[in-house]
Amino acid sequence: MNTAIVHTNWNAHLYDDKHSFVFKYGEDLVDVLKPMAGERILDLGCGTGYLTSIIAASGAAVVGVDNSLEMITKAKAAYPAVEFKVLSATEFYFDEHFNAIFSNAVLHWVTEKEKAIDCMYRNLKKSGRLVLEFGGKQNVERIVTALKNSLTKHGFAENAAIPLWYFPSLNEYTGLLEKRGFRVTYAAHFNRDTQLNDTENGIKEWIKMFGTAFFKGIENAVVNEILEEVQQALVPTNYRNGQWFADYKRLRVIATK
Numbered sequence: 001m002n003t004a005i006v007h008t009n010w011n012a013h014l015y016d017d018k019h020s021f022v023f024k025y026g027e028d029l030v031d032v033l034k035p036m037a038g039e040r041i042l043d044l045g046c047g048t049g050y051l052t053s054i055i056a057a058s059g060a061a062v063v064g065v066d067n068s069l070e071m072i073t074k075a076k077a078a079y080p081a082v083e084f085k086v087l088s089a090t091e092f093y094f095d096e097h098f099n100a101i102f103s104n105a106v107l108h109w110v111t112e113k114e115k116a117i118d119c120m121y122r123n124l125k126k127s128g129r130l131v132l133e134f135g136g137k138q139n140v141e142r143i144v145t146a147l148k149n150s151l152t153k154h155g156f157a158e159n160a161a162i163p164l165w166y167f168p169s170l171n172e173y174t175g176l177l178e179k180r181g182f183r184v185t186y187a188a189h190f191n192r193d194t195q196l197n198d199t200e201n202g203i204k205e206w207i208k209m210f211g212t213a214f215f216k217g218i219e220n221a222v223v224n225e226i227l228e229e230v231q232q233a234l235v236p237t238n239y240r241n242g243q244w245f246a247d248y249k250r251l252r253v254i255a256t257k
Helices: 012-018 026-033 050-056 069-078 113-122 141-153 170-180 202-210 220-233
Strands: 040-044 061-066 083-086 098-104 124-135 183-195 243-256
Touching: 026 050, 026 098, 026 124, 026 243, 040 050, 050 061, 050 069, 050 098, 061 069, 069 083, 113 124, 113 170, 141 202, 141 220, 141 243, 170 183, 170 243, 202 220, 202 243
Parallel strands: 040 061, 040 098, 061 083, 098 124
Antiparallel strands: 124 243, 183 243
């Protein structure tokens, strides 16, 4: 299990049920990848395997890896013809290297980013490509700010200071890739406000899915109070026309070895 990722207790059912937008948006990234029959491709942080299965349908030999046993168990059950493994983004190695490494909405969970970049480099064939998308600078900043303010107000400043995510700028991350030896051929940092599926408690459900590490050691009654406080604080900025939105900022990068 990857110690660089604070959140490890994933709810695979909740992920597929109310947060399917995470991998649905990734369909566009598969188009960027342009997988071809006969290629060997790694889906790094594959979750429940939806995008892995789309890559496999191209005829590529794809392997999906994730550090969550629950996610991999669900992926294997849903797509038994695809190969899945429980592996960390900072500690993986394959004897047979890959033509491409694909990763959607994962690398912002990996605070040991240099280790992940090194693993990707070592497991790619020469001239192999990276196709990555994850949270960039100021991603979900409104949600995070409201949550940390509420935690601090309730006396949980230490919880508010947990380094849960890594949201780099475009220059920072491309610089790390270039330092390791990659040639960055495309990079973009863009806004993508994302409609949440739960029209009543969208912000609460989003935090329950992705931010539970902030609540370690806090009683459930207090957690519920904080969740309500955060959601109410975000009504002016994140609630529009009867829908909740997460203020996503994404970083998309293509690079070659």
